[in-house]
Amino acid sequence: MKKNNNLYVIAVTVVATLGGLLFGYDTAVISGAEKSIQSYLIDSQGLSTLVHGITTSSALIGCIIGGLLSGIFASKLGRKKTLLLAASLFFISALGSSYPEFLFFQKGNPTIGLLLMFNFYRIIGGIGVGLASAVCPMYIGEIAPAKIRGQLVSLNQFAIIFGMLVVYFVNWGIANGQPLEWINNIGWRRMFLSETIPAGLFGILLFFVPETPRYLSLTNREDEALRILTRINGAEAAKQILREIKNSVQHHKSPKLYSFGKKVIIIGILLSIFQQFVGINVALYYAPRIFESMGAAKDASLMQTVIMGLVNVIFTVVAIFTVDKWGRKPLLIIGSAGMALGMFAISGLAFMEIIGMGTLVFIIIYTASFMMSWGPITWVLISEIFPNKIRGKAVAVAVAAQWAANYFISSTYPAMMEFSGGLTYGFYGLMSVLSLIFVWKMVPETKGKTLEEMEGLWKKKG
The missing domain is CATH 1.20.1250.20 (MFS general substrate transporter like domains)
Incomplete structure (x- = not known):
């Protein structure tokens, strides 16, 4: 394989791994904010530690939903459009979690409705995590050459833990040296809001990467599939890979799981x-x-x-x-x-x-x-x-x-x-x-x- 083709595959992979980074970022951002959330939304209303636990882990509910829906979206919309959907959900969740009072509630007046709205935005982000956790490695696996596929898919895990590490430092940077009252009123909002930056970047860069050749072949867009395979693997190898893909698609017309x-x-x-x-x-x-x-x-x-x-x-x-x-x-x-x-x-x-x-x-x-x-x-x-x-x-x-x-x-x-x-x-x-x-x-x-x-x-x- 030519060197420039390797660089192209790596560039596309890096864009896809931003989904992994957001996976890590979204699941870890709550760690810096949860005490302030407890103070603002839980303790102020005299609610139990059980409610605090449910609120802290509410994104996991979204993760399960997103994981279950990922197959439907990946098959119907394609891998790339599903990642675009995930980026949009990350962005909406970051904005909503930082200011759950938007439109319906008064700032500084915590209510059960506001608590539910905060959890709703966290679940939205969790759905984004569920989609990204399934489709990012799928996308990379389907676009990467066999010889380096393991390395490239492993980069997604690196991005996940790097995203966690980044948000720990972001949270610390926002809270460092600030009085507790400021953190409990403003700081925690900025922690959630910070996620809009990687989410926006992910959404924009996705417009510049291709759909995967396997999905294109599944949807009878073989000319597009061949063009992408050629750029990645070279002309001769691309033709052989496309033949194998076509054979695999045609062998089983039934889409049943088993x-x-x-x-x-x-x-x-x-x-x-x-x-x-x-x-x-x-x-x-x-x-x-x-x-x-x-x-x-x-x-x-x-x-x-x-x-x-x-x-x-x-x-x-x-x-x-x-x-x-x-x-x-x-x-x-x-x-x-x-x-x-x-x-x-x-x-x-x-x-x-x-x-x-x-x-x-x-x-x-x-x-x-x-x-x-x-x-x-x-x-x-x-x-x-x-x-x-x-x-x-x-x-x-x-x-x-x-x-x-x-x-x-x-x-x-x-x-x-x-x-x-x-x-x-x-x-x-x-x-x-x-x-x-x-x-x-x-x-x-x-x-x-x-x-x-x-x-x-x-x-x-x-």
């Missing part, structure tokens, strides 16, 4: 569920306690986000540079083993009521293992294991399962910890072991294969 058997769908769902059941989110929740125990009480949250953010970035980069060399399965197996080691060690220390540097080391081992494996590689596999004909629907099912698993694990964590911290982390360690066995026994290696070659694998097994 057209290629149930196994591929089950693998996609289990990849998503294991990515959440290994406990990555709760591991990050636990880290601030350790920093506090080490005497960093005042700046614990900032220090935690910076250190964990740097670990996330460094080991996601490890995955980007190894996924197309080592393959998907080896990285997932190594990652599962590292996560199991980290979680079982944390479990043992929790039973012994030891908290400190040793626990921190094992949390970093666990987090690093996740970020070099299950973090990015799950998205790579979800973008490439499903046949062209059912990819939109199948990715939607897998992503909806992922958000549902995320919600389940996050919501059960406090009750599990109240029962037993040691058993809680032991459970996540057990899930890491089961994830290793699942990958070893069921997940096919996709390194270097075209999406159409993967389809052939399921035809043989089906």
Whole structure:
């Protein structure tokens, strides 16, 4: 492949990964604002901590809805237009969340109606996250050449965690040195409003990228598909790839989800569920306690986000540079083993009521293992294991399962910890072991294969 073609694919990928950045930005922006939201909308009305919890996590409801709808939109509108829709939802959510009083309510007069309107705007943003989480890796996977597809799809995970890191610094920059009264009245609004900048940039740049060749072929626009494939792969390779795409589209006229058997769908769902059941989110929740125990009480949250953010970035980069060399399965197996080691060690220390540097080391081992494996590689596999004909629907099912698993694990964590911290982390360690066995026994290696070659694998097994 010519160098300039690589540059074109990378440029298109970078635009698509802005959706991943917004995924991270939107889900993490609440971290800096939630105390002010509690003060302004919850405590001022004498509402319970349950209402606070629901409000803080309301975007997750939208994520599940967006994940479920992503297949319909990706199939009916196309991958590019679905991303444009997601960008619009991010923009509307940022504006609405920053000023939920718009049109219907009076500023400075919190009511139940205003609280519901704030949650409505957060759910709108969550739908954008759900759409982007499914369609960004799908878009990149369908446009990238097989040899570098793993690296390019992994960039989406890098963008997600980079978006989280950026918003932590944005939130800190807005609040730093400001009195609490200003933060509770104005600061939290600016935190949400800041998202309009990446959302607007994403929406504008999407007008300059093409639709994916696979979707164009599915909708009988083969001349356009060939033109894009030629620019990416060169003339000869483009013709061969288009023939394979056409064959894959024509082989199954039925768009039913199980057209290629149930196994591929089950693998996609289990990849998503294991990515959440290994406990990555709760591991990050636990880290601030350790920093506090080490005497960093005042700046614990900032220090935690910076250190964990740097670990996330460094080991996601490890995955980007190894996924197309080592393959998907080896990285997932190594990652599962590292996560199991980290979680079982944390479990043992929790039973012994030891908290400190040793626990921190094992949390970093666990987090690093996740970020070099299950973090990015799950998205790579979800973008490439499903046949062209059912990819939109199948990715939607897998992503909806992922958000549902995320919600389940996050919501059960406090009750599990109240029962037993040691058993809680032991459970996540057990899930890491089961994830290793699942990958070893069921997940096919996709390194270097075209999406159409993967389809052939399921035809043989089906």
